[in-house]
Amino acid sequence: MVNAHQTFVIVGGGLAGAKAAQALRAEGFTGRVILIGDEPAPPYERPALSKKFLLGKEERESLFVHEPAWYARHEVELHLGQSVTELDRAARTLTLSDGTRVHYDKLLLATGAEPHRLDIPGTGLAGVYHLRRLTHAELLRGVLATLGRENGRLLIAGAGWIGLEVAAAAREYGAEVTVVEAAPSPLHQVLGPELGEVFTDLHREHGVLFHFGARLTEITGQDGMVLAALTDDGDEHPAHAVLSAIGAAPRTALAQSAGLAVLPTQRGGGIRTDAALRTSDPGIWACGDVAAAEHPLYGTHLRVEHWANALHSGPAAARSMLGREVVYDRVPYFFSDQYDLGMEYSGHAPPGSYDQVICRGDVARRTFVAFWLKEGRVLAGMNVNVWDVVEDIQRLIRTGRPVDTAALADPGTDLASLAAPAD
Structure with missing residues (x-):
């Protein structure tokens, strides 16, 4: 009661x-x-x-x-x-x-x-979308299914997590996909330039076209419907639908x-x-x-x-x-699934905050763990198609101690041993 x-x-x-x-x-x-x-x-x-x-x-x-x-x-x-x-x-x-x-x-x-909206001419045309809410996803699900059936083209503004996940879904439906991104690689503000190419290659293998270093300047249409999108370097990309995925x-x-x-x-x-x-x-x-x-x-x-x-x-x-003693200090964590790639990211290492990136495993086969370090200390880690290592990665981050970088890069070295408390 x-x-x-x-x-x-x-x-x-x-x-x-x-x-x-x-x-x-x-x-x-x-x-x-x-x-x-x-x-x-x-x-x-x-x-x-x-x-x-x-x-x-x-x-x-x-x-x-x-x-x-x-x-x-x-x-x-x-x-x-x-x-x-x-x-x-x-x-x-x-x-x-x-x-x-x-x-x-x-x-x-x-x-x-x-979500940020595109502030360019043409956003009032039918066929311009963003994704944040359930109603958005319900609408977009029908759009992607139609594009897939009719060999339609989806243009995505932004190669962040939402942009890439929708690109993967659209390709699974059979739609043609082009991604326009102002940065030189996908996920640039999260992964930096070192690991973005992994996601570029993944999506290109599945037929996604990328246009890096460019921004949309206008969406053009006919009879109120999207026909194409223009970029600031003068290119025109045919499209039947446009998704704004430029952050929130x-x-x-x-x-x-x-x-x-x-x-x-x-x-x-x-x-x-x-x-x-x-x-x-x-x-x-x-x-x-x-x-x-x-x-x-x-x-x-x-x-x-x-x-x-x-x-x-x-x-x-x-x-x-309720007056309980609370210190909210969890290590930031997120995950993503794209095609046959699953990944988990722990930590916080935006570009400029680290001085070294180390990978253990097979990057080419997309089965690896990447670490972002500053002065030998682990700031963040991303495991790609490698599982049950998040706790060890987060312990490495929490210790704040320099690690043996050769051992960190060696798949034969147990991560738990590197994260163990110092004697």
Whole structure:
């Protein structure tokens, strides 16, 4: 039975928000829990939107974090299809898009991120898409199936994770695919120039065309439909559909309008929190894609836009709201599946932060582990078609000790031994 002595409100109906609500109940919180989401669907997980769900290999219901009846059973009040238009910190109230005012004693912002739109002529044509939400994936799944049946052409702006995963799905449907990317290689801001070629080769082997070092300048059409896309180097690419996959921005507008501290865009953006996921207001927390949390391991505020962060930061924020001692210091982690390549990445090593990349295994056969190092210390690791090594990679990162680079590169040396505590 809910005791209305306290009301905790969660704004954001994604994985982070749903797991936070679950954790509040699991930790014994007996007050009101209100979860507000601006999508009509109950909270769901996003990775499959560009993978199995997009390929028609998973059904809609399999994406949900909890079965719909779970919320009523655990007395979590859902307000779906509602956005928050105002946050009044002094009064501790929220105003919803239907005019409803909701009081909170403590508030968790899990508002996620929003895809960047192409700011060029022609984006109003039928056949221009982006992918973030379930409705986007449902629409795009039908588009890819049609393109495959009709030998249609998909042009993707951006060779990040979403762009490459959709490219792989589109090729499986049989569509022709061209990827336009401003950087010199795929995933440049994550993997740097050293490993991007692995993904270039993978996709080229499956028939994907790449156009690096270029940006879209216009989408042209006829009778309101996409016909082609132009790039800033003068090329024209025929296309029947265009996908914008040029990244996402944290949804901080509500926090900013309420005067909460937000990181500048050049530092990744996001709502600034401490290591316990508290914002600059002691009654408000943030988690998931929108949170730029102080990370003890890296000594900086870090915003992570991946499934594992949503999965773990939501419950961590919930425990923090309940007064538990929380230090959110998980090593960033994400995964991707493209054709027959599966990979997992742990750590944080953007270009310029490392001075060496070491690989163990067979890069040409795409069965290897790559490490990014600074002064002999492992900052990040990526295992490609090599499994059950994530814990060892993360231990290497956490130790912060220089490693024997020859042993690190040797597949015959057990990674666990390199990550073992020093005598």
